[in-house]
Amino acid sequence: MEPQETQIPAANSVLEQRRRQVATKGNAHGDIACETKSVAGSVSQRACVFCGSRVVLYPLADALHLVHGPIGCASYTWDIRGALSSGPQLHRMSFSTDLAEMDIILGGEKKLYRCLVELIDAYRPKAAFVYSTCIVGLIGDDVEAVCARVSQEKGLSVIPVFSEGFAGTKKDGYKAACDAMGRLLGTGSTEGISPHAINLLGEFNLAGETWLIKDYYRRMGVDVVATVTGDGRIDDIRRMHGAALNVVQCSGSVMHLAKGLKDKFDVPFIRVSYFGVEDTAKALYDVAEHFGDPAMMARAQTLVREEVAAVMPELMRIRKDLAGKRAAVYVGGSFKAFSLVRALRMIGMVTVLAGSQTGSKEDYRELEQICDPGTVIVDDTNPLELCAFLKEKGCDLLIGGVKERPIAHKLGLGFCDHNHERKKSLAGFVGMLNFAREVQSTVMSPVWQFIPRGRPASQEGDASCSP
Amino acid sequence: MLLRHTTADVTERTALTINPAKTCQPIGAMYAALGIHACLPHSHGSQGCCSYHRSTLTRHYKEPVMAGTSSFTEGSSVFGGQANLLQAIANIFDIYDPDVIAVHTTCLSETIGDDLVQIIAKAREEGSIPPGKMVIHTNTPSYAGSHVTGFSSMVKSMVGYFSEPSDIRSRTINIIPGWVEPSDMREIKRLVGLLGAESIMFPDTSDVLDAPQTGKHVFYPKGGVTMPALRRTGESAVTLALGPTASEAAAKALDVKCGVPCETMTLPIGLQATDRFIDAVRLHSGHGVPVAIEEERGRLIDIMTDMGQYLQGKRVALWGDPDQLVALSEFLVDLDMKPVYVVTGTPGKVFERRMERALQGRVPEAKVQQGATADMFLMHQWIKQEPVDLLIGNTYGKYIARDEDIPFVRHGFPILDRIGHSYFPTVGYTGAIRLLEKFLDVFLDRRDRDDPEERFELVM
Numbered sequence: 001m002e003p004q005e006t007q008i009p010a011a012n013s014v015l016e017q018r019r020r021q022v023a024t025k026g027n028a029h030g031d032i033a034c035e036t037k038s039v040a041g042s043v044s045q046r047a048c049v050f051c052g053s054r055v056v057l058y059p060l061a062d063a064l065h066l067v068h069g070p071i072g073c074a075s076y077t078w079d080i081r082g083a084l085s086s087g088p089q090l091h092r093m094s095f096s097t098d099l100a101e102m103d104i105i106l107g108g109e110k111k112l113y114r115c116l117v118e119l120i121d122a123y124r125p126k127a128a129f130v131y132s133t134c135i136v137g138l139i140g141d142d143v144e145a146v147c148a149r150v151s152q153e154k155g156l157s158v159i160p161v162f163s164e165g166f167a168g169t170k171k172d173g174y175k176a177a178c179d180a181m182g183r184l185l186g187t188g189s190t191e192g193i194s195p196h197a198i199n200l201l202g203e204f205n206l207a208g209e210t211w212l213i214k215d216y217y218r219r220m221g222v223d224v225v226a227t228v229t230g231d232g233r234i235d236d237i238r239r240m241h242g243a244a245l246n247v248v249q250c251s252g253s254v255m256h257l258a259k260g261l262k263d264k265f266d267v268p269f270i271r272v273s274y275f276g277v278e279d280t281a282k283a284l285y286d287v288a289e290h291f292g293d294p295a296m297m298a299r300a301q302t303l304v305r306e307e308v309a310a311v312m313p314e315l316m317r318i319r320k321d322l323a324g325k326r327a328a329v330y331v332g333g334s335f336k337a338f339s340l341v342r343a344l345r346m347i348g349m350v351t352v353l354a355g356s357q358t359g360s361k362e363d364y365r366e367l368e369q370i371c372d373p374g375t376v377i378v379d380d381t382n383p384l385e386l387c388a389f390l391k392e393k394g395c396d397l398l399i400g401g402v403k404e405r406p407i408a409h410k411l412g413l414g415f416c417d418h419n420h421e422r423k424k425s426l427a428g429f430v431g432m433l434n435f436a437r438e439v440q441s442t443v444m445s446p447v448w449q450f451i452p453r454g455r456p457a458s459q460e461g462d463a464s465c466s467p
Numbered sequence: 468m469l470l471r472h473t474t475a476d477v478t479e480r481t482a483l484t485i486n487p488a489k490t491c492q493p494i495g496a497m498y499a500a501l502g503i504h505a506c507l508p509h510s511h512g513s514q515g516c517c518s519y520h521r522s523t524l525t526r527h528y529k530e531p532v533m534a535g536t537s538s539f540t541e542g543s544s545v546f547g548g549q550a551n552l553l554q555a556i557a558n559i560f561d562i563y564d565p566d567v568i569a570v571h572t573t574c575l576s577e578t579i580g581d582d583l584v585q586i587i588a589k590a591r592e593e594g595s596i597p598p599g600k601m602v603i604h605t606n607t608p609s610y611a612g613s614h615v616t617g618f619s620s621m622v623k624s625m626v627g628y629f630s631e632p633s634d635i636r637s638r639t640i641n642i643i644p645g646w647v648e649p650s651d652m653r654e655i656k657r658l659v660g661l662l663g664a665e666s667i668m669f670p671d672t673s674d675v676l677d678a679p680q681t682g683k684h685v686f687y688p689k690g691g692v693t694m695p696a697l698r699r700t701g702e703s704a705v706t707l708a709l710g711p712t713a714s715e716a717a718a719k720a721l722d723v724k725c726g727v728p729c730e731t732m733t734l735p736i737g738l739q740a741t742d743r744f745i746d747a748v749r750l751h752s753g754h755g756v757p758v759a760i761e762e763e764r765g766r767l768i769d770i771m772t773d774m775g776q777y778l779q780g781k782r783v784a785l786w787g788d789p790d791q792l793v794a795l796s797e798f799l800v801d802l803d804m805k806p807v808y809v810v811t812g813t814p815g816k817v818f819e820r821r822m823e824r825a826l827q828g829r830v831p832e833a834k835v836q837q838g839a840t841a842d843m844f845l846m847h848q849w850i851k852q853e854p855v856d857l858l859i860g861n862t863y864g865k866y867i868a869r870d871e872d873i874p875f876v877r878h879g880f881p882i883l884d885r886i887g888h889s890y891f892p893t894v895g896y897t898g899a900i901r902l903l904e905k906f907l908d909v910f911l912d913r914r915d916r917d918d919p920e921e922r923f924e925l926v927m
C-alpha cells in the first residue's frame with residue numbers, strides 16, 4: 001500500500017481543544033493555557049506522576065529505590081537516565097514488587113514488606129524509597145504503614161513516595177519526590193559546614209555536569225553541601241539545611257524542596273541556569289553577590305574571564321556557520337527553554353518555536369518575552385502539531401528528547417538531545433562549547449546532501465506531515 | 468563494578484524481582500498493533516504508560532512511534548475511563564484519521580473494570596467511528612503475564628475483530644510471525660515468496676518500524692497488514708503460528724472462528740527450525756523447494772562445518788522471550804554449543820518442557836527458569852557460580868558482560884544500544900549465518916585482544 005498522503009493544513013493540525021495551549025509572539029492573546037491534563041486521544045509527549053518522582057529521586061545513589069507495582073513501571077525506568085554517581089551504583093539496579101493478579105485482589109502490603117526486608121538485609125542502603133504506582137493507589141495499600149514498620153524494625157528511613165501515575169501530571173510527581181526528600185531534612189548534623197556553603201538543587205549530573213558546576217564553585221571558594229539529586233547522597237540531604245543558600249536549577253523539579261527549606265529552616269534560594277555562557281556567568285555572580293564577599297566575586301570574575309576566553313574563539317567560528325539557521329525547542333521544563341533560546345542566539349541561530357511539557361503561566365510569559373516576534377509558543381504538543389510547525393517555520397534544528405529525535409530525522413532536520421540522553425556535558429562554559437559543536441555537526445552534517453530536506457512553508461503541496 | 472552487590476549465593480527470594488527479564492503486557496499490544504496498516508495504538512490508562520512504551524519502542528527501533536492515550540485522571544480512576552475513551556476515539560478519528568484504533572488496557576483500567584466492548588459500542592452509537600473504520604481492543608492487565616502475553620492477546624483480537632468465516636477456501640497461508648523484528652518479518656515473506664506461496668502475514672511491522680528517510684514524517688508508513696487482508700484470513704488454507712507463546716492463541720482462535728486449521732511451530736531461527744518451517748510452507752503451497760533456498764541452506768551448513776572448531780563446547784547464557792529462547796537453544800545445540808543458563812520472566816510452565824526438547828538431551832547441566840524471580844539477578848548469580856563463554860540476550864545483559872568480562876551478542880527486545888536488528892534478520896538460513904557471524908566475531912575478537920603475543924595468529 002502507498003503511504004497515505006492526505007494533506008492536513010498546519011492550522012488544522014492543532015486539536016481544537018488545544019488551541020489555547022498554543023500562542024504566537026506578537027499576536028494579541030491571553031495567557032497560554034497550561035498545567036492541564038492532556039486532551040484524551042492526543043498523542044502527547046508527556047509522562048505521568050510516577051515518571052516525575054522517579055527522575056527526581058533516582059540519582060540518589062546510596063538509596064534503595066523499590067517500585068511497588070506491576071513489572072512495567074520498574075522495567076521502563078531501569079537505568080534510562082545517565083545520572084552519574086562517583087560512588088555507589090545501587091540506583092542503577094531495578095527493584096520491583098512485580099505485583100501479580102492475586103496481589104491486586106488480596107493487597108500488596110505483605111509482599112511489599114517482604115521485599116523491603118529482603119532488600120535492606122541484602123544491600124544495607126542509607127535509606128529506602130518506595131514508589132506507589134497507579135494500581136497501588138487504586139487497591140489502597142497502606143504504603144505509609146508498611147514503610148513505618150520496616151523503618152522501625154531495620155533502623156533506617158523507609159520513605160513512601162506518593163507517585164500514583166494518574167494523580168496529576170509529571171509536575172505533581174516532582175512535588176511527591178520533594179515531599180519524600182522533605183522527610184530527611186533537618187535530621188543530620190550541620191557541624192563543620194562553612195558559612196560559604198550552598199546546595200545545588202535541580203542538577204542531575206547527566207554526563208557529569210554536577211561535577212563541572214561543583215568545580216566552578218570550589219574555585220570561587222564556595223562549598224557544596226548537597227546536590228539534589230545528581231551524584232546525591234542521603235546523608236547530605238539530612239544536613240543540607242546547614243547551607244547558607246540554595247541554588248536552584250530546573251524550574252519545576254525541586255522548587256518545592258527549596259521552598260520547604262526556606263519556610264522551615266530559613267535558607268533562602270535563588271534560581272539559576274547553567275546552560276549557556278550568559279546564564280552560567282550570571283549564576284556564579286549571583287551566588288558571589290549573595291555572600292557579599294568581594295574576594296569571592298573577584299574569583300568568580302576571574303573564573304568567568306578565563307572560561308569564556310577558552311571557549312569564545314571557537315564559538316565565534318561556529319557562529320559563522322550557523323548564522324540565521326532556525327531552531328525549534330521542545331523540552332520537559334520551560335526554564336531550560338529560556339536558556340536554550342539565549343544559547344542559540346549566541347551561536348547566531350533564531351528560535352522559531354519554543355515549548356515545554358510542563359511550563360506554568362509565568363514561565364510562558366517569560367519565554368515569550370525573550371523570544372523574537374513570530375515565535376510559536378506551545379504547551380504539551382504532539383507529533384502531528386510539532387511536525388506541522390517545524391514545516392511551517394522551515395526549521396534546521398529540533399532540540400528535544402527521545403521521542404522527538406526520529407521525527408526530526410525523518411523530516412531531514414538536525415537534532416540535539418537536551419534531555420537525559422545527552423552524551424556530553426551541556427552545562428557550564430565547556431558545555432556551551434559542546435552544545436555549539438553538537439548543533440553545528442548535526443545542522444551541517446554531510447548526510448543532508450543525500451536526502452530531500454524538509455522544505456520551507458512557501459512550497460505548497462508538500463505533504464510532509466500527513467497523518 | 469556496576470553490579471558489585473550481586474553475590475554468588477542464590478538466596479531464597481519470596482517475592483522480589485531484581486533486574487527483570489520481562490516487562491508488562493501493554494507494550495506488546497502496542498507493538499502488535501503497529502503491524503496493522505494505518506493503525507493508531509491507544510493506551511487506555513495513565514499518560515505515563517503510553518509515554519514509556521513509545522520511548523522504549525523508539526529506543527529499540529530508532530523510529531517515531533505514534534500512539535494515543537486516554538490520559539486518566541483521579542476522576543477517571545474513581546468513575547471509570549469511559550468518558551476519556553469516548554473523547555479519545557472521537558479526537559483520534561478527527562485529527563489523526565487512522566483506519567484502525569487498537570485499544571489496549573492497563574493495570575489501572577483493568578482494575579477499575581472498564582468494559583471496552585460496551586465503550587466501543589457506545590462510540591459507534593454516538594457516530595464517532597466513521598464508516599469503514601474500526602476500533603478494536605484487547606485486555607492487557609499489566610499484573611499478569613508479560614509483554615509477550617500482551618502481544619499475543621492483541622494478535623488474537625485481530626482475529627476476533629477482522630477474520631471473516633467463508634465458504635471459499637483459498638490456497639493462501641496465514642503466517643503469524645510472533646514478536647520478531649521487521650527484518651525477520653520481511654525475510655519470512657521473502658522465503659514464502661520463493662516457495663511460490665500466497666500468504667497473509669499478521670501483524671507485519673516491516674515497512675512500519677524500518678521506514679526509510681524521505682524528508683517526510685509519515686504518520687502511517689506504507690507497511691502493515693491491511694483491513695481487507697485481515698478479513699480474508701478467514702478463508703485461508705492454513706495458519707502457521709510461529710512461536711507458541713506469541714502466536715498460538717490467535718491461530719487457535721482463527722480455527723475456532725473460521726475453521727482455518729493451524730500448525731504451531733518453533734520460530735524459524737537456526738537450521739532445524741527453518742527446515743521445519745520451509746517444509747510446512749512447501750507442503751501447503753504444493754511447490755517444491757527452489758534451488759535458491761537449498762543453496763542458502765547449503766551455505767549455512769558449510770559455515771557450520773568450516774568454523775565449528777571455534778564454537779564447540781562453548782557455554783552460553785541466554786535470556787529473553789520464550790519463543791526466541793527455545794529456537795536459539797536448539798540452534799546452539801546443533802552448533803555443539805551448550806546453552807547452560809536460560810531465563811525468561813514470562814511465566815508459563817510449558818516453557819520448561821519446550822526447552823527440554825530443544826536441548827535434545829545434550830546439555831544435562833542446563834538450568835532453565837521462568838516466571839517472577841527468573842530475572843537478570845538470578846542469571847548473574849548462576850554465572851558467578853560457574854562462568855559462561857557467551858551471553859545472548861537483550862541490552863540489559865551489558866552490565867553482566869562488563870562486570871564479568873564475557874562476550875555478548877545482543878538479541879531480543881529491547882536493544883537500546885545497538886542497531887542492525889531492524890535491518891538484518893536472524894530467521895531463516897541467512898539469518899542463521901548472521902547469528903554465526905555475530906557469535907564468531909565476539910569469540911575471535913576476544914582472542915585477538917587477549918591472546919599472548921606468541922599465540923596471536925593471523926589466520927583463524
